[in-house]
Structures are given as C-alpha cells and as structure tokens.
Amino acid sequence: MTRAVAEQALASALSRRRAAASEAWDLDHEIVLVGAGDRVAIPGRYDRTYPFRAHSEYLYLTDRERPNGVLAFDPSEGWTEFLSPVTREELLWEALDGVREGVPEDARSVLELEAWLDARQGRRCGCLGAPIEGVECDPLLTQDLRDVLTALRRVKDEVELERMTRAEQATRAGFLAFPALIDAGRTEREIQIELEAEFFRHGADFLAFDTIIAAGDHSAIFHFAPTSRRLARGELLLVDAGSEVRGYASDVTRTYPVSGAFTAEQAALYEIVREALRAATATCRPGAEWRDVHLAAALAIGEGLVDLGLLRGEPASLFERGAMTLFFPHGVGHMVGLGVRDAGGVVPDRAPPGNGFPRLAS
Missing domain, CATH: 3.90.230.10 (Creatinase/methionine aminopeptidase superfamily)
Structure with missing residues (x-):
C-alpha cells in the first residue's frame, strides 16, 4: 500500500468513526470535548517527561499523538480539532517527521478553544479522553457518551485490523526466535533485551506493555519485571510480551521449560x-x-x-x-x-x- 493510499484509507476511517459516534450519540444541544492529554513530567528530572501517549478515545477519533489537543463536537456544526501549535524549538529539538510549524490547515490552535467554549456557555458538556483544565463537565452525560463510544470502538475497521496484524506479526517473529534464547545461566534481563529487539526488527514501533520475563519462583508473580536472576535447569520460564504498531497492540503469554523438556x-x-x-x-x-x-x-x-x-x-x-x-x-x-x-x-x-x-x- 502506497503512502497516499494509506493516508486516504485513514482519512476515510476517521470520517466514518466520527459519523458513527455523532449518529449514535444523537445529541441536540449538548457539546462534547475529547482531550489528548498532556506530557507527564518525570519527578525530579527537570525537563524530562515520560513518552507521550494520547488518550485512546482521542487517538481513535483523530489518529494524532500530540499533547494538549482537543477534539470538539457541536451537533449543529460538526467536529473541530484544536491543536497545540508546533514551534520552531520543537522542530529543532525533536525533528517531528512530516510536521510543519504552526497547526495543520484542517485544525485550529488550541488557544482558540476558550472562545469556542465561551460562544456555547450554558450548554451541557460531556468530556471524553483526558481531562481538560478549566472545563466543567456533566458527569452523567460524559458516562453516557463514553458507553456509546466504547461499544462502537469494540468493532474494528480495516485500518485498525491492518495495524493489529502488523503488531501481531512483529510479536510472532519475536516468539519464534524465543526458544533459541533460553539457556541455563542466561539472565531474565538478557532474554528480555533480545526478545524486544526482535519485535523492533520486525516492524514494532513501541512495546504494548512492559515485558514480563520470569523464571522459577518469579513466574508465580503475574507482572514480574525481569532481573539479573539466572535461569536454571528444571525451572519454568514465563514470558508475557507484545509489540505495538501505531497504537495498536499484540499480547502473547507462553511458558517454556528451561531444560528444553x-x-x-x-x-x-x-x-x-x-x-x-x-x-x-x-x-x-x-x-x-x-x-x-x-x-x-x-x-x-x-x-x-x-x-x-x-x-x-x-x-x-x-x-x-x-x-x-x-x-x-x-x-x-x-x-x-x-x-x-x-x-x-x-x-x-x-x-x-x-x-x-x-x-x-x-
């Protein structure tokens, strides 16, 4: 699939998702805000932040992994995207691929959101995604909107299935290579590094979750973080891992005998x-x-x-x-x-x- 075809397929999918949501919500005078979320600072590390991941509800409706964005819906006007403008400093430090300074032509600056809300004062507002500072949300409306959107999201479209398939393929490649990594004397951490490298070699762009590699009594803990503990013959080795592609995940759990049988x-x-x-x-x-x-x-x-x-x-x-x-x-x-x-x-x-x-x- 060429890049142009993929972009067209994504644009069509986003249009269908938004149309399905607005039809299912069947709103009259209410408005909806969907927040992307903000960067989360690592305590005590000055300007360091955790890798940003947009809220799933926002990503589903926008396919954007950019902090501080807000997708707004007014049933009488449709959808409006408010984005944090890309600055020259960001382009210098982060070299955002395919992104230009400012905001895209089909979006507005997030600085305009306040005026958009002022023009709709007194109307019930449902808030999905991440919380949006300074916005008063109607909790009952919010829950109703989320229930409807969650039900819609459970049925995957072609774009989602394609990404899930790619995530599964990367994960499968890692697990196919995994038995050869198992050997008495190797550490859980060493095996983790090799498994994750296989994921990325085969197309993953993120881990779906923190990899679990647990041998012996460690394998009795559901979410055990790999350590420098060395594998021993006669033990069982638990692995729970998965890769991610464009936000879509794969998750596989397997148990292996360290001795080979x-x-x-x-x-x-x-x-x-x-x-x-x-x-x-x-x-x-x-x-x-x-x-x-x-x-x-x-x-x-x-x-x-x-x-x-x-x-x-x-x-x-x-x-x-x-x-x-x-x-x-x-x-x-x-x-x-x-x-x-x-x-x-x-x-x-x-x-x-x-x-x-x-x-x-x-």
Whole structure:
C-alpha cells in the first residue's frame, strides 16, 4: 500500500468513526470535548517527561499523538480539532517527521478553544479522553457518551485490523526466535533485551506493555519485571510480551521449560492450561457472554486438577465455592486493540457474573 493510499484509507476511517459516534450519540444541544492529554513530567528530572501517549478515545477519533489537543463536537456544526501549535524549538529539538510549524490547515490552535467554549456557555458538556483544565463537565452525560463510544470502538475497521496484524506479526517473529534464547545461566534481563529487539526488527514501533520475563519462583508473580536472576535447569520460564504498531497492540503469554523438556508433572499441568485455552477459544463466538468464556476455561482447569488429585469434587460445584480461584485467581483475558486494554468495562445495567467468578477484566 502506497503512502497516499494509506493516508486516504485513514482519512476515510476517521470520517466514518466520527459519523458513527455523532449518529449514535444523537445529541441536540449538548457539546462534547475529547482531550489528548498532556506530557507527564518525570519527578525530579527537570525537563524530562515520560513518552507521550494520547488518550485512546482521542487517538481513535483523530489518529494524532500530540499533547494538549482537543477534539470538539457541536451537533449543529460538526467536529473541530484544536491543536497545540508546533514551534520552531520543537522542530529543532525533536525533528517531528512530516510536521510543519504552526497547526495543520484542517485544525485550529488550541488557544482558540476558550472562545469556542465561551460562544456555547450554558450548554451541557460531556468530556471524553483526558481531562481538560478549566472545563466543567456533566458527569452523567460524559458516562453516557463514553458507553456509546466504547461499544462502537469494540468493532474494528480495516485500518485498525491492518495495524493489529502488523503488531501481531512483529510479536510472532519475536516468539519464534524465543526458544533459541533460553539457556541455563542466561539472565531474565538478557532474554528480555533480545526478545524486544526482535519485535523492533520486525516492524514494532513501541512495546504494548512492559515485558514480563520470569523464571522459577518469579513466574508465580503475574507482572514480574525481569532481573539479573539466572535461569536454571528444571525451572519454568514465563514470558508475557507484545509489540505495538501505531497504537495498536499484540499480547502473547507462553511458558517454556528451561531444560528444553517438561518434567512429567510440569507437562500434566501445561496440558490442563492448553485444554482451558481450547475450551475458552471455542466459546468465543458472536453473542457469547464473557463470563461464559471464563467459565469454560475454569471448568477445564477444574476437571484437570481433579484428575491430578489436587482437587476433589465436581468442577461446577468447586467453581461456585471459589476453589478454582486458588489456581486461577484472575479473569480469563481481556480485549486487545488500541492499547493492550481496549474498549473494556462492564456493559451498562449488566448483573454481576455470580459466585465463583473473580474480577473479570475485559
């Protein structure tokens, strides 16, 4: 795909997303502001800031990774983008690719936002994205707008799928190279460096989240940061990692035997988890409830643990009594897309899932 074709596809996608949002919101006199967010200073490091990432709701509707931007919507006038002007100093220090001084022709300076709001005083305002300083937001309207937009964002368009595919391809390349990186005596940190390098070699432009490389007892911690600890034969090695392309993420978790082969006990437990994955995947169909996906995985784990003699009883009864959460204390998974946690949350007015369920991420 040429750059011109890609830009046209993106412009069409953004137009469709905004049209779908405005139609679904069905506003009359209310206005909407969507904030990109601001740079976050690293405490005590003077002018150093963390890498800027625009709020997902703003990025979805603008595809801009620029701080302090605001996308405004007035149902009688449509959409207006307010952007922080690019300065000569920024161009000198940061060399923003393809960006010129000032603001694009199809946008206005963020300095004009105050006048835009003054002209609409007294109208209810819903605020999405990052908070916007000095703006009074209607919390009920904001929640209604967010619920609608979240539902729209769960269905991915062609531009999103293309970026997710590229992120998956970069992640896949890293994991294909991963077994050759495993060797007793190597450190978790050394393996992390090599895995992430593979991601970037194959097209990633960011990490989807902080890479987890955990060996031995470290692997029992969900979000363990790699250390200088050296791998030892007989241990299990957990890796949870993923790459990102233009804001869209991939997320893969795998467990490997450091020695190259599982022990009989490790193999039995590994097969239980594989069966749970098969059961959960088979349940993922249009219209399926997320709680049913989790339940399918949990019952498969329960059946396997009963067969191994680690639990006694009927899996369904054990689940309802919370016995499974000793071995499966988290939700079965979460949605991935624009970021590694995308368009989640509980559907409004949905009843709690019932006994035996942990907090379900989505």
